[in-house]
Amino acid sequence: MNVPLARFTGTLLMTAFLALTLAFAVQGTFETRAQIASTFARQAQIQRAQLELEELLRLQIDEENSLRGYSLTRDQFYVSEYQLAAAGYDAQENTIRKVLAAQQLLGPLRLLRDYAALQSSWRAQVARPLLRHPRQRLVALDKRNKVFADYQAESGVAIRQSLAATDAQLVRTTQMQLDRSAYVRAFWLLAFGLLAILFNVYRSRLNRELEQERTITEILQQAFRSESVPLPHCEVGSAYVSATNHIAVGGDVFDVYRLSETDALVLIADISGKGVDAAVLTAFIKFMVRAIALRCSDPAGILAEFDVALSKAVGNPYLFVSMFVGVLDTQTFALKYGSAGHDCAYLRRPNGVEQLAVTGPVLGVMNEPFASRTIQLAPGDTLVLTTDGLSEIRNRAGEPLGAGTMALIESADPRAQQLADDLVRQAKARGGRRLRDDLAILAIRVLDTEPDRA
Amino acid sequence: MRRVGAALLVLWLAAQVSAAPAACKFHRGEHVVLYSAADDPSVLVWDSRARLREYHAASFDEAQAMLPHAILVAPGTRAEVIDCVPNYVESPIFRQPDDAIGVVITSGPHRGSARWVLGSDIRAIP
Numbered sequence: 001m002n003v004p005l006a007r008f009t010g011t012l013l014m015t016a017f018l019a020l021t022l023a024f025a026v027q028g029t030f031e032t033r034a035q036i037a038s039t040f041a042r043q044a045q046i047q048r049a050q051l052e053l054e055e056l057l058r059l060q061i062d063e064e065n066s067l068r069g070y071s072l073t074r075d076q077f078y079v080s081e082y083q084l085a086a087a088g089y090d091a092q093e094n095t096i097r098k099v100l101a102a103q104q105l106l107g108p109l110r111l112l113r114d115y116a117a118l119q120s121s122w123r124a125q126v127a128r129p130l131l132r133h134p135r136q137r138l139v140a141l142d143k144r145n146k147v148f149a150d151y152q153a154e155s156g157v158a159i160r161q162s163l164a165a166t167d168a169q170l171v172r173t174t175q176m177q178l179d180r181s182a183y184v185r186a187f188w189l190l191a192f193g194l195l196a197i198l199f200n201v202y203r204s205r206l207n208r209e210l211e212q213e214r215t216i217t218e219i220l221q222q223a224f225r226s227e228s229v230p231l232p233h234c235e236v237g238s239a240y241v242s243a244t245n246h247i248a249v250g251g252d253v254f255d256v257y258r259l260s261e262t263d264a265l266v267l268i269a270d271i272s273g274k275g276v277d278a279a280v281l282t283a284f285i286k287f288m289v290r291a292i293a294l295r296c297s298d299p300a301g302i303l304a305e306f307d308v309a310l311s312k313a314v315g316n317p318y319l320f321v322s323m324f325v326g327v328l329d330t331q332t333f334a335l336k337y338g339s340a341g342h343d344c345a346y347l348r349r350p351n352g353v354e355q356l357a358v359t360g361p362v363l364g365v366m367n368e369p370f371a372s373r374t375i376q377l378a379p380g381d382t383l384v385l386t387t388d389g390l391s392e393i394r395n396r397a398g399e400p401l402g403a404g405t406m407a408l409i410e411s412a413d414p415r416a417q418q419l420a421d422d423l424v425r426q427a428k429a430r431g432g433r434r435l436r437d438d439l440a441i442l443a444i445r446v447l448d449t450e451p452d453r454a
Numbered sequence: 455m456r457r458v459g460a461a462l463l464v465l466w467l468a469a470q471v472s473a474a475p476a477a478c479k480f481h482r483g484e485h486v487v488l489y490s491a492a493d494d495p496s497v498l499v500w501d502s503r504a505r506l507r508e509y510h511a512a513s514f515d516e517a518q519a520m521l522p523h524a525i526l527v528a529p530g531t532r533a534e535v536i537d538c539v540p541n542y543v544e545s546p547i548f549r550q551p552d553d554a555i556g557v558v559i560t561s562g563p564h565r566g567s568a569r570w571v572l573g574s575d576i577r578a579i580p
Binding site: 060061063064142143144145146147149150151152153154158393 | 492493494500517521525526546
């Protein structure tokens, strides 16, 4: 696995772990919230059942007291009070039964049934006989009433205790859920924190490595970059700007080299790779092309020879190079050039800018022949060679400059160096101070002075 | 050896303390009032302490069958304590066992009867 891919995979994995940890923590929090909410809702229902039970016991005492009042006074008022309390009791018992059944509280429900059975027996064995024979007051009935009172009191206590025990159990459950939630949340928080620290360490190391690589790349590029080589009757300007993205640095090269008293080699190339490898390859391109050009002055031949050398020197089948090679006669200003897929070559004339045609495929891809073309430059003409860092510079809307490059070149300062600087300034302004790719510009302007025509 | 002996002595003393009989809340000769804390304040008094205990442990039907052995006295009936068996009556509902108190009723239609009553159904006369 190559280094950028490993870096990307590492970053992706760490981000995925962090996101997963965060997702678990958030999901756990919501799950616990739902559990606790459910427990609280159940507890609220039990507390409601407890309140309803107290009301039921009160109604039962009302019923019994009304009967006792009737037994002592024989006043019909107590009969209607008794009937009112009995109806209230029945409704209340029904309500509690529903609450307990809904909450699946089987223990208290069974005890409630016992209580209801006692009440029913009390009505049958004590209340109705007393209502039917108000004149008789039987000792046996009184004793029976006492037994009912004792047992109903016991039964009521049993229901109370059962509900209280269930309530206490729910409180314990809630406590356990809260404890568990706290532990689980602490665990995920810890895991998230540790992962974040690890991620930060990883990112710091990655950034350090990238910074080192960028520094090395820039040093290499600076070392291999051509200084301004004076050409007779010409003005040479150049500019080179590294991409703001560390990983994108290092694939552009340009060169101006005197081959003889009259001929000069003009070169610009863009390598598909980036980083230190690409920076080293720029040196290879520069010196290999120079070496070939010293033997062969035909740009098509230079490109063909270089293509062979490149495929032998570089074992990476995914690497390719776009290149413009020109041989300029500084006496006649005839430019013979070959362009291997490099469509960023322009000729600025007083009446406009034209794009120089591509004369062959990019290098390192296919074995097709290259062609050479010759154009005649005139005083005032400027050969502008750039890399795709200019034409692909995007504005805030994400649109590339594309065909606008020619208009940009036309509107730039006519002097060679100022033209190169202008283009860099315009590119930066359009890209919002951000360059996605390296940008190399080489401008050669034919001066107005009359050349010494041999 | 001495340490083992001391430990055994401590254990024996602890066992004696825990096995000591609980004290009665009421004592012989004390004058009391019968009053039940249940919904019906009248009090069932029993002809024997065994039936008193059985009543509180019995099912509802069993309890009804035992009623001929009990009399129902009105709340406020006075009595005098003649005996006490601490923690004698147990019930699934009681948090702890209750005393069985032997009393002689000193007021009302059952005056002069000697009966047994639950400790929590009597109040001391201030």
